[in-house]
Amino acid sequence: MGLDGFQETQRWCTDLIQLDAQLQQLDSMKTQVVRLLFPNNQEQQFQQVQQKQQASTQWQLSIVNGLIQLDTRIETVEDFIQFTQASLRYLSPFKGLFKQDPIRFESTSISTTLGLGTVLQRNVLSKPRKKRFAMIGYDDENSNAYCGGASIPFNHRAIMDHIIPLYLEHCNILTGHVHTPTFLNHYHSLDDPTECPIVLAVCIDALVSIRHVLKYTPIQRRLMAEEFYSKFIDLLFELYEDPERKLDIVIVTSLVEAYLTDALLNYVESRRLVAVALLICAELEVEEHNMNRVERALFQRHRMYLETCNRAFDMYFENKINFTIPDRMLKLDILEDEPEKTQQFVQLYNYIFGLLGIPYISTIMGQINAIFYGKPCELMLEDILQYEPIVLDWWKDLPAELRICEDPFDPMVYTLVEKELSPLQLYPIIALHLLTGVLASSILQPQFVPSSSKNTISMNVILAVREKLMKLALNSSKVLIHSLKWNWGLDSSENPSFSLCLMTHVLYCLEKLGHCADLPFPVELLHMMKEDFNLKKKALLPADHQVPSTSSLVTSYLENTNLPTTHLLYEQYPLPGLAMLSDILISSFNQLDRRYVNITI
Numbered sequence: 001m002g003l004d005g006f007q008e009t010q011r012w013c014t015d016l017i018q019l020d021a022q023l024q025q026l027d028s029m030k031t032q033v034v035r036l037l038f039p040n041n042q043e044q045q046f047q048q049v050q051q052k053q054q055a056s057t058q059w060q061l062s063i064v065n066g067l068i069q070l071d072t073r074i075e076t077v078e079d080f081i082q083f084t085q086a087s088l089r090y091l092s093p094f095k096g097l098f099k100q101d102p103i104r105f106e107s108t109s110i111s112t113t114l115g116l117g118t119v120l121q122r123n124v125l126s127k128p129r130k131k132r133f134a135m136i137g138y139d140d141e142n143s144n145a146y147c148g149g150a151s152i153p154f155n156h157r158a159i160m161d162h163i164i165p166l167y168l169e170h171c172n173i174l175t176g177h178v179h180t181p182t183f184l185n186h187y188h189s190l191d192d193p194t195e196c197p198i199v200l201a202v203c204i205d206a207l208v209s210i211r212h213v214l215k216y217t218p219i220q221r222r223l224m225a226e227e228f229y230s231k232f233i234d235l236l237f238e239l240y241e242d243p244e245r246k247l248d249i250v251i252v253t254s255l256v257e258a259y260l261t262d263a264l265l266n267y268v269e270s271r272r273l274v275a276v277a278l279l280i281c282a283e284l285e286v287e288e289h290n291m292n293r294v295e296r297a298l299f300q301r302h303r304m305y306l307e308t309c310n311r312a313f314d315m316y317f318e319n320k321i322n323f324t325i326p327d328r329m330l331k332l333d334i335l336e337d338e339p340e341k342t343q344q345f346v347q348l349y350n351y352i353f354g355l356l357g358i359p360y361i362s363t364i365m366g367q368i369n370a371i372f373y374g375k376p377c378e379l380m381l382e383d384i385l386q387y388e389p390i391v392l393d394w395w396k397d398l399p400a401e402l403r404i405c406e407d408p409f410d411p412m413v414y415t416l417v418e419k420e421l422s423p424l425q426l427y428p429i430i431a432l433h434l435l436t437g438v439l440a441s442s443i444l445q446p447q448f449v450p451s452s453s454k455n456t457i458s459m460n461v462i463l464a465v466r467e468k469l470m471k472l473a474l475n476s477s478k479v480l481i482h483s484l485k486w487n488w489g490l491d492s493s494e495n496p497s498f499s500l501c502l503m504t505h506v507l508y509c510l511e512k513l514g515h516c517a518d519l520p521f522p523v524e525l526l527h528m529m530k531e532d533f534n535l536k537k538k539a540l541l542p543a544d545h546q547v548p549s550t551s552s553l554v555t556s557y558l559e560n561t562n563l564p565t566t567h568l569l570y571e572q573y574p575l576p577g578l579a580m581l582s583d584i585l586i587s588s589f590n591q592l593d594r595r596y597v598n599i600t601i
Helices: 006-037 042-054 077-097 116-123 143-147 156-175 180-188 197-209 218-239 243-263 267-285 293-318 340-356 359-372 381-385 387-396 413-418 423-442 459-488 499-513 523-540 553-559 576-597
Strands: 061-064 067-070 103-105 377-379
Touching (some): 116 553, 116 576, 156 180, 156 197, 180 197, 197 218, 243 267, 267 293, 340 387, 359 387, 359 423, 377 381, 381 387, 381 459, 387 423, 413 423, 423 459, 423 499, 459 499, 459 523, 499 576, 523 576, 553 576
Antiparallel strands (some): 061 067, 103 377
């Protein structure tokens, strides 16, 4: 202890401030729980009953192994809220001493959309390719016209001049991965752009990212991308030897990552490149103060993307789960001379990462992740009840123009997404319901297992919370499916498309809701999504990449999880990633149809 006790006193004051903040948060949680479970005038009636009970209720406590244990059984949600209030008033400073029993949530099966893809990637698709696709001898009647054959040279400059403006207009304007004025000045100054790794990386990313704009066949895109990548990889190894071009390494690695993973499913090579780039990011962090504003902004954006990729690789290869978001990723710089649309979207990403970066959100998502893979998880009841109050606080802090309603959990909010609103206005509520749908639908199978000591929360309380979760999952599914309909109605060349991402998450929610015997399956939602999907399927998934159900690797694995993991079905397609995604989506639709509708697509 310090001679004057000043340091200890300061520490105590800090602890008291933190304790007061926790008390306010818990009190807010209690108020929100009451409002959710006892709507309208029921809340007032509950408060009146609670006031009458408080005078006579006694909570029996004991100390077991140094922890305070509640011996009075909680039979109703009212009991739970009443005890919460009593704890806030009398025992909250000792919260860490309480013995708590978590609730175990079972998984009905491995998720076809969110779990099985990872299993396939981990066990089947992590093997590097033995030879380039161009050497396989895949024939296409139009490939020579664009890619060059034995007698037609590959016109690199002409292809670059065609795809780069489209990339800047339709992809980069939404991501800001290159600074358009700087990049164009650099590109036009080059005598031979095939000698520039940044230009090559942009072209590779363009061939993957703007499929809806480029009028090339999958085979043409694959052959062009392989041609560019073969030149790119040689130049990348040269960059490794140049200490002055560390930032270039970070940028180009980020740009080619989607090609290696989403298109080729070559996770081994992608992981190696990303690992090296992140080591260089650590070196650049100490030099960041010497960067100009453009360099600093690009460094932030690409580092964030690479760290996200690395978390995914850890999950695929080593089963390491980490949903936390470092503070440095929570706010990206905006450049004044970027297109206005880019500035708006970068700001939007900041808001959404603000939601995902809340410690509570990253922690609980890490806990429920096991459900995706058919494994159980355990959660504390109070952790579940905190979700809505925390998300509502984030929602209320958004700028007014991004809040399309006051209550994002309102059962009628799905009607708002059908209005003619901009993507910027709808993205926040879509992100909110994407998170809500996955979380709520994951924990619909509680198992009441008494511990060695007396379990103080009855099944009645758990079932009341479960009923609320079912309503949340159903409501979020409805919002997301109507958002899909809205997104598919947009001009895809002018607005971002999130169709495939939303579809995988909605199918997951419907799959989990389908296992709730006490809830009628929402057939009308499945019909609505399937009808729209059939209209857009050719644009989303090229016909030659739609894996037939008779040879589906997903179906085979679901029928027999002990199948050998040497099958390279997707490698037979020009873009294996699209083939796998097609297999997962169509198999998911067919699964739900056979189980609940008895119709196949």
